Amino acid sequence: MTKRRWLAHIVFRALVHRRGRTLLLLAVLTLASSLATALGLVSVSMRARVAEETKRYGANLVIMPESARVEVGSGGLRFGAIGEPAYLAQDQVLAALARSGVKGDYSFHLKGVLTLKGVEIPCEGVDFAQVRRLSPWWQVDGDWPRPGEVLGGSDLTQRYHVHSGDLFDFTFGKETVRARVSGVVTSGGDEDDSLFVNLPELQQQMGRPGQVSEVRLLADPGNGPLKEQAACLQRFLPGASVKELRQVGRTSEELLGKVQLLMLLVTAVVLVCAGSSVAGTMSTTVLERSKEIGLMKAMGGSRWDLLKIFSAEALLLGVGAGVGGFLLGGLIAKFVARSVFAADAALRPEFLSVAVGVSLLLALAGSVGPLLSVFRLDPVQSLRGE
Amino acid sequence: MAAIIETSGLTRSYGDICALKPLDLCVPEGEWLTVMGHSGSGKSTLLNLLGGLDRPSGGSIHVRGTDLATLSEDGLARFRRDCVGIIFQQHHLIPYLTALENVMMSQYFHSVPDEAEARHALERVGLGHRLKNRPGELSGGEQQRVCIARAIINSPRLLLGDEPTGNLDHKSTTMVMELLRELRDEERFSIVMVTHNQEVAAWGDRTIHMDDGCLVREERTKSC
Numbered sequence: 001m002t003k004r005r006w007l008a009h010i011v012f013r014a015l016v017h018r019r020g021r022t023l024l025l026l027a028v029l030t031l032a033s034s035l036a037t038a039l040g041l042v043s044v045s046m047r048a049r050v051a052e053e054t055k056r057y058g059a060n061l062v063i064m065p066e067s068a069r070v071e072v073g074s075g076g077l078r079f080g081a082i083g084e085p086a087y088l089a090q091d092q093v094l095a096a097l098a099r100s101g102v103k104g105d106y107s108f109h110l111k112g113v114l115t116l117k118g119v120e121i122p123c124e125g126v127d128f129a130q131v132r133r134l135s136p137w138w139q140v141d142g143d144w145p146r147p148g149e150v151l152g153g154s155d156l157t158q159r160y161h162v163h164s165g166d167l168f169d170f171t172f173g174k175e176t177v178r179a180r181v182s183g184v185v186t187s188g189g190d191e192d193d194s195l196f197v198n199l200p201e202l203q204q205q206m207g208r209p210g211q212v213s214e215v216r217l218l219a220d221p222g223n224g225p226l227k228e229q230a231a232c233l234q235r236f237l238p239g240a241s242v243k244e245l246r247q248v249g250r251t252s253e254e255l256l257g258k259v260q261l262l263m264l265l266v267t268a269v270v271l272v273c274a275g276s277s278v279a280g281t282m283s284t285t286v287l288e289r290s291k292e293i294g295l296m297k298a299m300g301g302s303r304w305d306l307l308k309i310f311s312a313e314a315l316l317l318g319v320g321a322g323v324g325g326f327l328l329g330g331l332i333a334k335f336v337a338r339s340v341f342a343a344d345a346a347l348r349p350e351f352l353s354v355a356v357g358v359s360l361l362l363a364l365a366g367s368v369g370p371l372l373s374v375f376r377l378d379p380v381q382s383l384r385g386e
Numbered sequence: 387m388a389a390i391i392e393t394s395g396l397t398r399s400y401g402d403i404c405a406l407k408p409l410d411l412c413v414p415e416g417e418w419l420t421v422m423g424h425s426g427s428g429k430s431t432l433l434n435l436l437g438g439l440d441r442p443s444g445g446s447i448h449v450r451g452t453d454l455a456t457l458s459e460d461g462l463a464r465f466r467r468d469c470v471g472i473i474f475q476q477h478h479l480i481p482y483l484t485a486l487e488n489v490m491m492s493q494y495f496h497s498v499p500d501e502a503e504a505r506h507a508l509e510r511v512g513l514g515h516r517l518k519n520r521p522g523e524l525s526g527g528e529q530q531r532v533c534i535a536r537a538i539i540n541s542p543r544l545l546l547g548d549e550p551t552g553n554l555d556h557k558s559t560t561m562v563m564e565l566l567r568e569l570r571d572e573e574r575f576s577i578v579m580v581t582h583n584q585e586v587a588a589w590g591d592r593t594i595h596m597d598d599g600c601l602v603r604e605e606r607t608k609s610c
């Protein structure tokens with residue numbers, strides 16, 4: 001028999017011999033690691049849930065060229081921006097997104113002016129596919145535009161008696177373009193007053209290929225606090241300003257942070273309690289087995305041999321309880337997620353290492369003191385008369 | 387004949403209590419030495435020093451030429467597993483292991499557990515039929531024989547016994563002593579055995595008497 005198999009064998013025998021205490025230790029470790037697993041799983045599933053809800057509120061970050069933000073006015077009144085409108089290069093923004101690691105859906109916007117029926121009206125060049133993804137609440141009466149077509153805001157179209165399907169002559173500067181209005185969009189916001197044109201077409205008309213005046217971004221909230229993501233992106237965009245958009249999702253994100261902190265505190269308290277209970281039980285065991293330890297030393301077992309035997313016991317308990325805690329934690333998380341916020345918390349395999357890690361750490365941390373006394377134990381003292 | 391044990395001025399004290407007064411002792415290779423004396427006279431203290439379980443307060447102690455005082459903690463553990471076999475009065479078997487496994491435990495610390503060899507050792511002490519029994523299922527005499535099998539499994543040069551027959555009846559005592567003599571005749575190891583029993587002392591080659599930590603008397607056993 002190899003030494004390793006023999007070690008496993010006698011450790012197993014010792015654990016079975018004290019099955020009451022072994023079960024108690026297993027139970028404590030399993031509960032502690034299952035709690036950590038469950039709270040972790042619930043927290044991850046909550047985060048996913050909040051991220052999903054945040055999506056419904058659209059972009060949470062907006063990127064604008066620096067000088068475009070010098071606005072005149074106060075409170076809700078805006079009198080327009082001073083100076084020349086400024087622009088951002090699409091490439092620069094895309095590169096910044098890639099390098100900063102900030103992920104999420106985005107849409108490019110180019111603001112301009114065109115003339116319809118002799119009146120100047122605001123228009124916006126967008127990529128309609130991007131807009132549809134980022135603003136799912138836009139209701140389009142008619143069709144989304146194909147190349148060469150435009151989309152009218154509902155207020156604007158009403159004011160100028162424009163209907164879907166109509167053909168109009170739009171004038172950009174000197175050039176006049178005939179385009180069909182494919183549909184009317186109702187968003188309930190500023191957009192209802194604008195006319196939407198395919199981004200490349202407007203860029204060409206304005207003589208600003210590859211340039212935009214605003215980028216809206218729905219940064220994935222699961223990637224960390226929005227403030228940090230904005231700051232991170234800002235570092236890669238020196239000529240622009242990255243601002244957070246106030247949105248309803250923020251509140252739930254803050255709430256989530258607080259709930260997570262609470263769960264972390266509860267877990268910490270439980271882990272400390274479990275650790276001391278493990279330490280207590282282990283100490284008693286070592287005390288009871290002092291004769292056995294003394295005997296092993298008398299037989300020629302070195303301090304390291306003894307340490308190996310006893311830490312192998314802690315290790316075995318830790319791993320066993322970790323696997324148990326993983327499964328139990330998965331069940332608890334499922335139950336909590338379903339009953340508290342009607343979501344599903346799937347058992348994620350990566351949490352197996354969390355569960356085993358927590359229980360192993362507890363088992364070993366709780367054994368440090370007892371193991372030290374095993375290390376120090378004097379064989380003569382422990383073997384002295386009954 | 388070369389000496390397996392040589393002590394000079396060996397002492398051991400616990401605070402003010404001097405458990406072992408300066409002792410010069412020489413045990414030739416292969417000798418069976420018996421140590422007798424009243425309770426508290428320092429017999430166990432001496433035996434623990436010889437077995438490398440304890441460290442002297444003064445003097446020197448050489449076993450097979452090794453100065454035990456110079457050995458580190460781990461060096462002493464190595465000395466114990468390579469050179470010494472110990473039998474106690476209380477059998478000190480590991481309760482959750484079978485007789486066979488208790489013997490194999492000693493092999494584990496020494497080298498690697500070898501079941502066939504361990505079984506053979508138990509057969510030699512007449513326990514071939516109790517291999518799978520736990521200590522709790524064995525009689526006192528049987529337990530002591532398991533201890534003997536465990537003590538000799540790694541072929542030690544020195545066998546120490548601290549009142550090994552103290553808990554045994556007359557019949558078991560005789561059996562154990564016969565066994566020890568047989569094994570010694572085969573393996574040629576030395577024995578130092580503590581006992582209160584005059585009859586047990588008669589099995590040895592030489593007897594030393596201790597009192598209050600001092601060697602007071604020494605006698606050769608007639609049979610040798």
Ligand SMILES: Nc1ncnc2c1ncn2[C@@H]1O[C@H](COP(=O)(O)OP(=O)(O)O)[C@@H](O)[C@H]1O
Nearest residue numbers: 400403405423424425426427428429430431432
């Ligand atoms: N750890 C100790 N602390 C204090 N005194 C001890 C210790 N161990 C032994 N003694 C004392 O040393 C003396 C010899 O003890 P011991 O060698 O056990 O005697 P015995 O001949 O009965 O085996 C006794 O007086 C005992 O009280």
Ligand SMILES: [Mg+2]
Nearest residue numbers: 429430431548
């Ligand atoms: Mg004694």
